[in-house]
Amino acid sequence: MSTSPKTGDAYLLYHSIGQYEGKKDDMAAGLADFCDVWGAANGDQWGDVLGKRQEFIDLWAELIHAPKGTVTTTESVTTGLMSVIGALPEGTLRGKRVLVAEDGFPSLHFLLTGLAKRFEFTLTTVPIRQGGNWVEAEDIISEWDETVAVALLTWVSSTSSHRLDIPQLVAHGREMGTIIGVDLTQAAGLLPYDVTAPKVDFALSTSLKWMCGTPGAGMIYMDHDLLLRCEPELRGWFSQDNPFSWDLDKFKFADDARRLDSGTPSSVSALASLPAMRWRMAQDSDKIAAHNRKLTGLLQEGLEDMGLILASPTNPDERGGSLMVNLPDSLPAAEVVAALREQAIFMDNRSQILRMSPGVLTTEDGVIRTLKALREIVQPAESRTAVATL
Template identity: 45%
Template sequence: MSGYFLYHSIGMFEGKEAAMRAELDQFSQVWSAPDDAQWGYALGQKQAFMDAWATLIGADSKDVALSENVTGGLYSILGSLPAHVLKGRTVLVAADCFPSLHFLLQKLALRLGFTLRTVPLSAGLSYVTDDDFIKAWDDSVGVALVTWVSSTSSHRVDVDRMAQCATEHGSLMALDLTQAAGLVPFTVHEGVAFTLSASLKWACGVSGASLLHVRADLIEQCEPEFRGWFSQENPFNWNLDQFSYAQGARRFDHGTPAVLGSIASLPGMRFVLASGVENLLEQNRALTAVLLDRAAKANWPVLTPLAENERGGSIMLRASSAQRAQALVDLLREQELYCDQRDGVLRLSPGNVCTEQDVLRLCDTLQTAW
């Protein structure tokens, strides 16, 4: 039993500490040995993590690369595209995207010559509806950045609709899976050009190892400007006049690879794959149903769509103010119930370490102070 409701921030599973310690202890032993086995082991573990991501999303491993975070992955993608994709065109994004990505796009618009079009939150809602996003999508859009599940409302977009829109308008669609990967089943979509995700939330990993999937037919067109010796088919080609990109998504590598994030995230990915995403989602749906039922009875303002096919794994409640929301977070923490808030929005994400009793205890505590 656990009062942990922060899967939108960091994912947990029973035995996580021991599993991570074992993986990192093994790394420490190999990396500290006075022999030449370090890089073979480290790169093998990194590849194992990429293979696990490929399994999770039904992709081919050769189309998968890693970045330090989703922001870095998006930077690599935009810096790899032929100039005509972006120059003089529009990049479309919703106002409820993760702010870090918007900050990046604002700056890159100046250098890459595109117009950033941000679709505002839909009237009376805390998210951008699919209809409103699609209304803003026209033939000027070179790239559309779509957030699968919002971090502030848990609204989930219809990927099929978005992909169809991308095809109709001749746009490239980038999809950020971060707030649902490892919980909601997903298979790479032929209408999605680029798929990105962090690994530290429902996938139960750590920061520093994020997914970057590129649709196979686009890889040869992509020439990342953020490149280095590991972008090559043969990283040990050190002839300064004979650089050539690797054939697969590994061209999105650059300098000496960071491996610790991948190694530390392997236990979480193994847990998710062994448990089965469908089973994890079923448990989450049972717990969020209890939470939504109590919210309805108490008249707590729910910002998350009620339909299961329109939301991720979190339930967001609107407090009267940011100060009130923080007071509720602090009260819950005193009872060893852990959640957070953003601008007055209480974010509650029950996962596999939670039980119905944990949800009821959280609701009872909220009821005393709402």
């Protein structure tokens, strides 16, 4: 007697939007609480809302081992990077280079391309080798000399799941005197990360993906030594130690990450993500990572057995929590994704690359079901190709 698949058993989209059991109810309760507070005619709103925003900040700091006063909120990783660039000491970038890799998130590249003329820097994009799927660490190092003022490293690539050797790259960057930032987005909440070991100058992330939060709930970490040298262009009453200091001639930046704030902080996204943050910090991190590692191992074995070529490192120690695979041109990836969706199997694609990321809801049975469905799509196509060539 067959049984229906468990809801979420083949949910493989943790590289996009993370889910966990009870998320909907947690979010509904959190937002209902916000509505109760914000809709009460009593003047008590800000104490509650700003307190919960601070809890969100504190939980992020705990996750990435950030010292007190070095984390604040931002709308997205892109706006966070804009805040960092606009805060750097005058002349930091002038006549220098900013270094990024081709497999970094495109939105950040778009931003830096637009800022290069204004801040008078040259943007250097390290390319993916011909036939490769990610940028190699040695290629980044080969482009990284004393002319690089800022290097933005992508810890885990969203298109290949390749994981950079951050300690190796930071060690090189320190010798070059570079300000070093890391985009943590594609593995934060799944793999452990410590912004102090090795010490980086800033880090950015969102509360989506493995963090299971909502859009608009980004975070900026900045090392305290750099913070004190920064005077952000984007500033406002919340950039001060006391936001209610309204003497127009006595503006003074806070001596911590609050100086990266500006006007009245956008708090709803942080409050909506707070239940997921609380859930995540209550979990066994090793157990979550081991579950992902087991399921990506099953996926890898099945995909390779079908003759499909991975677009991710074959060594699990060299990747994040996702597995990417190249589909032949005879199988339009978007059509494959749509066909699998009809069977309650959820993944996505970038061009001809399928992206699969199993998380806490995903089960071993769900992965087996995914592989079976994918095999039925791939192998008949192979058979048709073989017949056509006879």
